Amino acid sequence: MRIGELSERTGASRRLLRYYEEQGLIAPERCANGYRAYDDATVDRVMQIRGLLDAGLPTRIIKQVLPCLSKPRAIHFEDATPEMIATLERELTGISARIACLTRNRDAIAEYLTAVRVDR
Amino acid sequence: MRIGELSERTGASRRLLRYYEEQGLIAPERCANGYRAYDDATVDRVMQIRGLLDAGLPTRIIKQVLPCLSKPRAIHFEDATPEMIATLERELTGISARIACLTRNRDAIAEYLTAVRVDR
DNA sequence: TCGAACGCTCACATTGATGTGAGGGTCAAC
DNA sequence: GTTGACCCTCACATCAATGTGAGCGTTCGA
Numbered sequence A, B: 001m002r003i004g005e006l007s008e009r010t011g012a013s014r015r016l017l018r019y020y021e022e023q024g025l026i027a028p029e030r031c032a033n034g035y036r037a038y039d040d041a042t043v044d045r046v047m048q049i050r051g052l053l054d055a056g057l058p059t060r061i062i063k064q065v066l067p068c069l070s071k072p073r074a075i076h077f078e079d080a081t082p083e084m085i086a087t088l089e090r091e092l093t094g095i096s097a098r099i100a101c102l103t104r105n106r107d108a109i110a111e112y113l114t115a116v117r118v119d120r
Numbered sequence C: 001t002c003g004a005a006c007g008c009t010c011a012c013a014t015t016g017a018t019g020t021g022a023g024g025g026t027c028a029a030c
Numbered sequence D: 001g002t003t004g005a006c007c008c009t010c011a012c013a014t015c016a017a018t019g020t021g022a023g024c025g026t027t028c029g030a
Helices: A003-010 A014-022 A041-054 A059-068 A082-119 B003-010 B014-022 B041-054 B059-068 B082-119
Strands: none
Touching (some): A003 A014, A003 A041, A014 A041, A041 A059, A041 B082, A059 A082, B003 B014, B003 B041, B014 B041, B041 B059, B059 B082
16 A cells, blocks of 8 residues: 555554654555555554554654564564663563553542542 | 752753743742742652653643642542543543553563573 | 646654753852 | 852753645546
């Protein structure tokens, strides 16, 4: 598919899709005429990217994280350098902290909302 | 306490503390000489703010969310306008989506890491 | 074959969270 | 009373994620 369809299916603007490519997050093929050609799997990948961006991860980190999540893995165990593993471990704890923070706040907001609803 | 100590205890730069104030997230007293005076509770509040910012919430939203989380509540049920409640509900689902996304990725990263460790 | 709809690159603008520095008060210790 | 470590405001800089638009080629249906 071309960039317009991908944009519609993911909700990301064309501009943004080109930006993700520039950041090395996606790597579309090119048609003879220079148009970008995306396969279906890119839809999920872009939604993944948008989710992570929205959750506060910078593209720099997303780029490192993504290849470890796909099956078949883009980064195999032999390619994993110690520094990369260390980075992933650091990100893992960072993400866990985010989850904890968000969970606390989600629960508190939910509690507040039910309290408000009961009150009226 | 003054801004320097708060900065040390929270890890937020002085600049940032003034910025949070400008955004209406904290509201320190002022001493006679113009210095900002923070109470102890502000330490937790700032850490809360930083956690939420790091998790991708903009200050605009944090400002709406914070008063509902403290006890005693800064926003009582009578003050809760329908629009505010709607906003909170929207944020609640947004936060839940973030949590889901982060959880998926945390699990996948953890899985990858254990696989790598076993492999060596 | 013409025009609308789409694609490309390039480049400048904006927004939100931050850094940095200038220019200038306050205060405690020496 | 001077010095060093604070504080103040103001303003400009930066960085990442986006928007916007110009200038130009491509595709496709009427």
